[in-house]
Amino acid sequence: MENKRELFQSMVKRFGLLNKNCCTVDDVEISLVQSHILYEIDRREWPSMQQVADALATDLSTFSRQVQSLMKIGLVTKDPSSADKRISVLGLTEEGQKVALAIQKDMEAHLEEIFSHMTEFEQDMVLQSIKLLNEAMARSSVCCKPMY
Amino acid sequence: MENKRELFQSMVKRFGLLNKNCCTVDDVEISLVQSHILYEIDRREWPSMQQVADALATDLSTFSRQVQSLMKIGLVTKDPSSADKRISVLGLTEEGQKVALAIQKDMEAHLEEIFSHMTEFEQDMVLQSIKLLNEAMARSSVCCKPMY
DNA sequence: ATAAATACTTGCAATATGCAAGTTAATTAT
DNA sequence: ATAATTAACTTGCATATTGCAAGTATTTAT
Numbered sequence: 001m002e003n004k005r006e007l008f009q010s011m012v013k014r015f016g017l018l019n020k021n022c023c024t025v026d027d028v029e030i031s032l033v034q035s036h037i038l039y040e041i042d043r044r045e046w047p048s049m050q051q052v053a054d055a056l057a058t059d060l061s062t063f064s065r066q067v068q069s070l071m072k073i074g075l076v077t078k079d080p081s082s083a084d085k086r087i088s089v090l091g092l093t094e095e096g097q098k099v100a101l102a103i104q105k106d107m108e109a110h111l112e113e114i115f116s117h118m119t120e121f122e123q124d125m126v127l128q129s130i131k132l133l134n135e136a137m138a139r140s141s142v143c144c145k146p147m148y
Numbered sequence: 149m150e151n152k153r154e155l156f157q158s159m160v161k162r163f164g165l166l167n168k169n170c171c172t173v174d175d176v177e178i179s180l181v182q183s184h185i186l187y188e189i190d191r192r193e194w195p196s197m198q199q200v201a202d203a204l205a206t207d208l209s210t211f212s213r214q215v216q217s218l219m220k221i222g223l224v225t226k227d228p229s230s231a232d233k234r235i236s237v238l239g240l241t242e243e244g245q246k247v248a249l250a251i252q253k254d255m256e257a258h259l260e261e262i263f264s265h266m267t268e269f270e271q272d273m274v275l276q277s278i279k280l281l282n283e284a285m286a287r288s289s290v291c292c293k294p295m296y
Numbered sequence: 297a298t299a300a301a302t303a304c305t306t307g308c309a310a311t312a313t314g315c316a317a318g319t320t321a322a323t324t325a326t
Numbered sequence: 327a328t329a330a331t332t333a334a335c336t337t338g339c340a341t342a343t344t345g346c347a348a349g350t351a352t353t354t355a356t
Contacts, residue, residue: 209314209315232321
């Protein structure tokens with residue numbers, strides 16, 4: 001059952017490269033990290049800074065600055081929660097949603113293209129495997145405790 | 149065939165977190181990037197700077213500096229090729245090999261632990277899926293042309 | 297009412313990044 | 327054979343990213 005690590009490393013590296021290409025939309029160009037922030041805000045409902053920073057496993061201070069720059073370019077909103085004024089609620093601007101959607105479409109297209117090199121049977125197997133893997137990692141003691 | 153991207157993003161993020169934990173060995177502490185460099189040097193036979201920088205999709209200048217710091221802490225060797233004196237041949241010191249091996253063991257153990265949450269059948273399926281995925285990505289036009 | 301915890305923000309200081317410009321060595325014209 | 331081009335790096339910026347420590351403001355506990 002030879003080298004698991006090699007297989008994973010290779011896959012993750014490739015997926016990382018894929019991700020990198022996907023960050024330019026219209027005239028807006030954002031970094032990989034920023035695209036992940038948009039992604040996380042998009043898939044949650046009005047998350048707090050903490051929540052997203054935790055999801056990204058980033059220090060809150062670093063994250064705070066990233067949010068500032070995303071606000072500056074008009075993609076992200078940040079408003080104090082009325083329930084608890086310490087908390088800042090994050091959201092996407094209309095432009096932010098457009099960018100997030102465009103990146104999403106782009107990634108989906110890339111994944112489809114990759115999947116097109118496999119048979120239908122293989123595609124199903126791969127998807128199911130990724131799900132299994134995610135569940136196993138979620139249950140694992142060594143990995144990613146506070147995620148999703 | 150809902151959200152492929154979400155599945156992949158989640159998996160890659162988790163694997164990234166896994167990777168991060170694995171960079172301290174004995175008294176040596178290295179960064180994630182540095183661990184990847186050790187890994188790439190280890191699995192090739194006397195690669196050149198270019199080769200490893202390409203594999204990591206890093207600018208050569210950035211890579212050059214990383215190698216310098218790895219040499220400074222005594223993990224990596226760099227020698228001019230006798231065949232072509234422009235080329236620098238990279239290698240691991242004895243200590244570098246020790247570190248690379250320790251990280252490798254650590255990662256293997258983590259992966260085993262994760263796999264232990266699946267049945268034997270699932271484990272086989274997952275491994276085969278990762279292989280398929282790697283092949284599909286290698287064939288893909290959108291991803292990772294110059295890899296492996 | 298005071299203490300302690302929570303959710304951030306800001307000030308460093310260290311590190312990482314890529315582009316452009318340089319150096320040296322090898323190839324390819326001419 | 328010499329000159330021009332290409333290749334493999336290295337170094338100098340300028341910028342971006344990171345995390346820790348220390349601060350502020352708000353909420354919760356006692």
